[in-house]
Amino acid sequence: MSNDAPLSGSALTITAAGYTAEIASVGASLRTLRYEGRDLVVPFDADEVRPAFRGAVLAPWPNRVVDGRYTFGGQEHELALTEPKRHHALHGLVAWTDFRTVSHEPDRAVLATTVAAQEGYPFRVEVLVAFHLDADGLHTTITGTNTGGAAAPWGTGPHPYLVGGAGRVDDWTLTLPAARVLEVTEDRLAPTGLADVHDAFDLRTPTPIGDRFIDHAFTDFDRDDAGTATIVLTAADGHGVRVAFGPECPWVQVHTADHVVPEYHRAGLAVEPMTCAPDAFNAGADAGLVVLEPGASHAASWTIAAV
Numbered sequence: 001m002s003n004d005a006p007l008s009g010s011a012l013t014i015t016a017a018g019y020t021a022e023i024a025s026v027g028a029s030l031r032t033l034r035y036e037g038r039d040l041v042v043p044f045d046a047d048e049v050r051p052a053f054r055g056a057v058l059a060p061w062p063n064r065v066v067d068g069r070y071t072f073g074g075q076e077h078e079l080a081l082t083e084p085k086r087h088h089a090l091h092g093l094v095a096w097t098d099f100r101t102v103s104h105e106p107d108r109a110v111l112a113t114t115v116a117a118q119e120g121y122p123f124r125v126e127v128l129v130a131f132h133l134d135a136d137g138l139h140t141t142i143t144g145t146n147t148g149g150a151a152a153p154w155g156t157g158p159h160p161y162l163v164g165g166a167g168r169v170d171d172w173t174l175t176l177p178a179a180r181v182l183e184v185t186e187d188r189l190a191p192t193g194l195a196d197v198h199d200a201f202d203l204r205t206p207t208p209i210g211d212r213f214i215d216h217a218f219t220d221f222d223r224d225d226a227g228t229a230t231i232v233l234t235a236a237d238g239h240g241v242r243v244a245f246g247p248e249c250p251w252v253q254v255h256t257a258d259h260v261v262p263e264y265h266r267a268g269l270a271v272e273p274m275t276c277a278p279d280a281f282n283a284g285a286d287a288g289l290v291v292l293e294p295g296a297s298h299a300a301s302w303t304i305a306a307v
Helices: 280-287
Strands: 011-016 019-024 029-035 064-066 069-072 075-078 088-090 100-105 108-115 125-134 137-146 152-154 173-175 178-184 191-196 215-221 229-234 240-245 251-255 269-274 290-292 297-306
Touching: 011 100, 011 108, 011 125, 019 125, 019 137, 029 137, 029 297, 064 069, 064 280, 069 280, 137 152, 137 290, 229 251, 229 269, 240 269, 290 297
Parallel strands: none
Antiparallel strands: 011 019, 019 029, 064 088, 069 075, 100 108, 108 125, 125 137, 137 297, 152 290, 173 229, 178 191, 178 215, 215 251, 229 240, 240 297, 251 269
16 A cells, blocks of 8 residues: 555445445445445545444454453464453454455455464464445455464454434334344443343334444344345435345344444444354354364355445
8 A cells, every 4th residue: 555545545446336335445444335326334534544443344253252362272362452441352353454456347346365373363364355336236245265274263244334314323214134132231242142132122123213222233034035134224215225144144233333422423323244143252153153174265245235
């Protein structure tokens, strides 16, 4: 990246069928996504430090590793605490990495980086992020390939903040067809156990969000015959945005973006398809943790589209 590049890294723009997406190389971040000029995600400026993980790639784990500690292959590991107020390792190791461009065409772009073996994560994984626009929206695929000599724990997901339309989160209606929610502690958001959706978390039919607070992972989705689940966010005029994802993402983190910075506060709804649950490095296969054997790859995909 040259010295005169914007703070968010090298910029890649792709367009197709009324859609425009701008991708920043730092974190392979989805900086903007618009359909016929309408924002579908909360944007940020090219020459600013990306706020609140907007659009970043999360790998080799999404969400949190509680206390930054886990055991894998009989060995104990300790990660840097990147969420110090809650004492967790948050959102993986590549969100602030400057990805290299593999290819760039008018309607698609591919970026890549390598997670180097390091203290706390002594594994080497190549991360490939492919973006493609067509009439069905923005398709993203993240592929992790183990290029090291030992099995590696792996998980991934994106971090878009969706925009339903005019207004803020409180003004939009959400359809989240999930039957179970991962309950967490109030202070640290550490997982405590799965429960059937109830009260504020039962969003299986179109539900005004209002002032409810959500920062939880959901699972057990209603899916179509192809295994696809769809989450829909709409404004009062019926326009909005949807996220669709396949069975390789059995979890989705949803967050109402409650923030101490006024301009960030409830400006968009974070909807994050994930290959595994929060703290999967400790919960293991039951939480969707992928074990990448040497030379093996794992891919996960999702689509963001206008409603």
